[in-house]
Amino acid sequence: MTIALKSTNLAKTFDIGKRLIGPPRAQVHAVHPVSLEVKTGETLGIVGESGCGKSTLARMLVGLTPPSAGTIEIEGKALNRADPAAFGRLIQYVFQDPVSSLNPRKTIQQIMEVPLRLLHGLRGRALDDRIAELFDAVNLRPEFLTRYPHEFSGGQAQRIGIARALAASPRILILDEPVSALDVSVQAQVLNLLAALKSEFNLTYLFISHDLAVVEAVSDRIAVLYFGSVVETGPAEKVFAAPRHPYTKLLADSAPVVGKPLGGAQAGELPDPLNPPPGCAFAGRCPRATDLCRAEVPDLRPVEGDQFAACHHPLDP
Numbered sequence: 001m002t003i004a005l006k007s008t009n010l011a012k013t014f015d016i017g018k019r020l021i022g023p024p025r026a027q028v029h030a031v032h033p034v035s036l037e038v039k040t041g042e043t044l045g046i047v048g049e050s051g052c053g054k055s056t057l058a059r060m061l062v063g064l065t066p067p068s069a070g071t072i073e074i075e076g077k078a079l080n081r082a083d084p085a086a087f088g089r090l091i092q093y094v095f096q097d098p099v100s101s102l103n104p105r106k107t108i109q110q111i112m113e114v115p116l117r118l119l120h121g122l123r124g125r126a127l128d129d130r131i132a133e134l135f136d137a138v139n140l141r142p143e144f145l146t147r148y149p150h151e152f153s154g155g156q157a158q159r160i161g162i163a164r165a166l167a168a169s170p171r172i173l174i175l176d177e178p179v180s181a182l183d184v185s186v187q188a189q190v191l192n193l194l195a196a197l198k199s200e201f202n203l204t205y206l207f208i209s210h211d212l213a214v215v216e217a218v219s220d221r222i223a224v225l226y227f228g229s230v231v232e233t234g235p236a237e238k239v240f241a242a243p244r245h246p247y248t249k250l251l252a253d254s255a256p257v258v259g260k261p262l263g264g265a266q267a268g269e270l271p272d273p274l275n276p277p278p279g280c281a282f283a284g285r286c287p288r289a290t291d292l293c294r295a296e297v298p299d300l301r302p303v304e305g306d307q308f309a310a311c312h313h314p315l316d317p
């Protein structure tokens, strides 16, 4: 099995309150060094509460946000920031809010033409034929091409967003909460479409969501993000059924209903990103925390087979 996407110690720090002279007033460590691998053809689900760094991680992986540290490799080659087109042909991003991710002043035809012209140099008949093929693949009618983004429902707009991402003929799609903004009935249609496209185009997915049930249903493997760090990874059928990190267990216990988002009173609150605690970031909410946890950040270590947990006192299976 080859590795489609690999990050090594990828990290992002945002400067808050920049000044003309001198250091910024404060820094937010949105993503602590994250190392992960997505195998070719698999779906890696990334799950975590709002503010845990999912979008920042995703945006770094697709080249939209420059990392503060670390490296990204796609199919074994290091990402070359000087050549965004080469990168765009390998990896594409599907946004959470489908309508606002499409330029409101352009027709769908014009929106679809951009990646095909820029990344593949298509013109004339070849361009139109490819747009027709992509529209067919996402089950949209050709007459939609002359319309503007605001004329579409959320589900249709997300199909257009997916078609636009596929226009690059990428190997990897980063799906950032791709169904969270859609009605529940439409969510299933879009998830089914994504599954069909994955096998049709031999794609690899990184699927980001705060919705545990959705992530569990679509993923082969899952990475749980807490406060900018991966705290647990493993096969999708293991991570929530037999969590080894107390945070994963908290998530699994607080979202027992299909479609129910994470968080809420039971899950408590994330630490202040401007004033992070020393040691394990979960220690303040963890029933198993000891002095060691409050002093030392635990590494992500194998607990069983392909399951890893960043915990000094992992749970029994």
Ligand SMILES: Nc1ncnc2c1ncn2[C@@H]1O[C@H](COP(=O)(O)OP(=O)(O)OP(=O)(O)O)[C@@H](O)[C@H]1O
Binding pocket: 014, 015, 016, 028, 029, 030, 048, 049, 050, 051, 052, 053, 054, 055, 056, 057, 210, 273
């Ligand atoms: N441009 C920015 N400037 C400063 N801080 C930022 C910026 N973008 C994100 N952050 C901070 O980084 C942290 C992670 O944010 P991020 O949006 O990646 O989380 P998320 O898990 O995607 O959350 P959500 O699901 O709410 O989008 C948060 O504390 C956020 O406030």
